[in-house]
Amino acid sequence: MLNTGFPVLSALIFFPLIAAVVLFFLRGDNTVKVFTLLVSLIECVLVLPIIFGFESTAQFQFVERQAWIESWNIFYYLGIDGISVLLILLTVLLLPICILCSWRYIEKRVKEFNFCLLLMTTACLGIFSALDFVLFYVFWEAMLIPMYLIIAVWGGPNRRYASLKFFLYTLAGSTLFLAAIVALFIKTGTFSIPELMQHQYTFQFQAWIFLALALAFAIKVPMYPFHTWLPAAHVEAPTAGSVLLASILLKMGTYGFLRFCLPITPAASDYFAPLMILLAILSIIVGSLLAFGQSDMKKLIAYSSVAHMGFVTLGIFVFAFRGIEGAIMHMVNHGVITGALFLLVGLIYERSHSRELSENMGVSKYLPAYTGFLLLFAFAAFGFPGTNGFFSKLLILLGIFQVNFWLGVLFIIGLILGLAYLLRLLLTVGWGSPSKVQGWQDMNLREWIYLVPLGLLVIYLGVGPGKALDFMRPSIDNLVQNFEQEKNLVIDEHKPSPAIVLKKAPNLEPKTIEFIDMKASD
């Protein structure tokens, strides 16, 4: 199953792109919407081979490798493992939901909006499956353009400021990332991520690479103090944009930590872990406190995202198996839950035309179904037992307690703060008074359709996460073991002198890499 003839990942990545081009020749808003919805459903079918064919091993699967730019040893190199597979599934699942939730909300330039959504899907799937650094960077940056347009064209009143801030922040963060990629290439002569993981570097080199990468990822996550772009972008973005931002974009940062920082620069990750943990704790506390003070529902959830991503980062940087397992689970869960919460905000915004808490009070009496979903997702968000949020936070907590008792205590304080702001949201929206809700319609069929899958996921991942954990376990095992082996293992002297690499490069034959070798050492 490792190398089936059919290029599953390429099909997943490029099908939306081709559909986006076709979209330009269609006329009529409804045709466009139906077409995009169909595309997204076909995309969901295309992902089935991954669900059923993915094997629980630490190897990269569904690998595709083609020479792309031979002169620079750049490959078109795709593959997924336990770390990325769930994020791929999440991305694909969210596409039809984003289309459905924008069905009425987006009124102008419908075709272009759907075009941007499809481009976003292509870029996100590319990011999670690229195994060549240049390819990864291409998708990483290409994703900015549709996201920028989604916020800047279809956003709220302050959209120009928010979109510009988003773009500048994320682009500025990833420029040094490019320099790091170049430095790694010159050091090793390859852009291939699995190969780079096997190389060993001096500590100093690792430290610089780690800092350059971590800056890019910390901005994307976003970690305190780089989080200020997030509330602005979330508040101004249309619902679909917020969902994409919260559910997928933020995950790219933590995914980057797991995919690059830990395996490529283990010693530096270990060395800088206290800093990252400190920032993660600050993200949790500051994010939660800020969320507590918001009167705008979208802002509240945006700040809660900062806090939640703090949990994830914390889980990663304690370097414990459970912590990382929980972190990945929480990436997915947060994607589901926060995505759903943004959908709920968008849903009520379509009725009240305001995101202020005070304008949306006391909906429970008139919108029972809505309140039910709000309860479900808010409970999941603060980790009520039986929901997915509980399970992943429990895993992270286990990992943290293994490492440090006091960190665990801080984590629990963060959890309690989370409970506070979510209860406030829940109580005000559900049962606050005076209520202006009379005459609003409860959820219609379209809204049911896009919320039910997420609701089911909340329960499924909360009660039966075994399958998901099976997907991830070998990869995390491998990651943690390699990390433990290599974190103290740094080479001392400057062995490969630079300037040699490029002279050899034209003769470099594309080597086939045996991933089994990587495992054999364990």
Added chain:
Amino acid sequence: MLNFNPQLIIPELFMVAILAVLFAQSISNQHRDKIAWVPFAALIGFLLTAFSTTGPEFMFYQSYQIDGLSQFFKSIIFLGLAVCTGNALRVGTLVQANRADYFFFMCMSAFGLLLLSSTVELFTIYLSLELASFSLYILLPLRNRDPRAVEGAIKYVLFGALATAIGLYGVSYILAGHHTTYVAELLAMDWSYAQQPMALIGLAMFLLAFLYKLALFPFHFWAPEVYQGASNETAAFAATLPKLGAIVIMVRLMAFSPGMEVKIILAVFAAVSMTLGNLTALVQRDVKRLIGYSSVAHSGFVIMGLIAGGVHGLAAASYYALVYMVMNLTIFWVITRISDRGKNVYISDLRGLYSNSPILAFVLAVSAFALVGLPPTAGFIGKLFLFSSAWDAGFHWLVIIGVVNTALAIFYYLNLVRHAYTLDEVVKNKISLGPAGASVAIILALGVLYLGILPQNIFALLMQASSGILS
């Protein structure tokens, strides 16, 4: 040995034929304004060059070399000329009677650049450079009753005269140091400061003449004035093709692998050029002026590849030359379409471009993102090649400055896109975009994307070419 073999110089002869016809047109009374054939002729020239032999062959007493590098640059010069003349067909600031003259000088300048791509002897290089420059000096002020055009042109002439004079002075040093002016012989010489200080200083001075053409700091002062002053169509030409000529010569000269002293000076110039260009561009309101400063920054990027040297470095610089040309032609194509009767375009004129002309807005966005260096456009892959080669040569700090500059640059390029896409227009002005204009715009944008996504073939070609001149 004269070794005159007309087969080898078919592109040049073809250009002479174009020039002859244009000259005849310019002195006839009836046919002065029938110049729509020139872009197609240039395209034929491109095909002739693209399928010509890549030698290497010498001609004219070893002063003229036909090799992969020269043919590559000749073909892209023809290609650029086709777009520039196509663009200039509707130049709004020129009376009909001057059309043939205008095209004559444009083609003459391109002819100089063609010669420049092939010349491998310092005095011949100098003469070709002057041929290319003098035609441009005449071209620049050809804009009706606009004092700024004259101002820009005079600046260009004065600066140019000074820079080329220094260059010529440098040749005398090289001649004194190494007793030859043939590039092939100079290639084998010692270019370290310790052994041959005079020759190295001479080389540095000779390079200055080309840094000026490239608008690199500290010779960049002319660029914004000339871009702003000249008519949009002329600026499109002046911004792109002459730089190709400068880059091809610098590629040949940097193949000497001169001493570190020169490289460090160039690296400092490049760093300042990038930073200064981008910072100044941030506050510009006139789009052409903005592109002028951005081109100052881009010259800094090209220098990275040149000082890195080696097969990869020189090929990366040549590739970026192509990328630079295509990106700029694309954005200038949009500007000339938007421009109202040939007036300069201000950023605020871009407002609401999306609702006015979605195609132009899209093409503008592609070219702006390419100029920033965002994937998947050509700008990204070109910069990646430059960064990699510069890092390999040990210029780590320069690469860091380069990537940080990307972050500086994003604002003003994004600002163009932002105006086009998110702001609504105050007053509607009509944009006349015929099917021909639209299709060229889309082809240019696709070119930008193609160079970014599939660079392998062209880059392999350039690697061959640059290893040819290194050996």
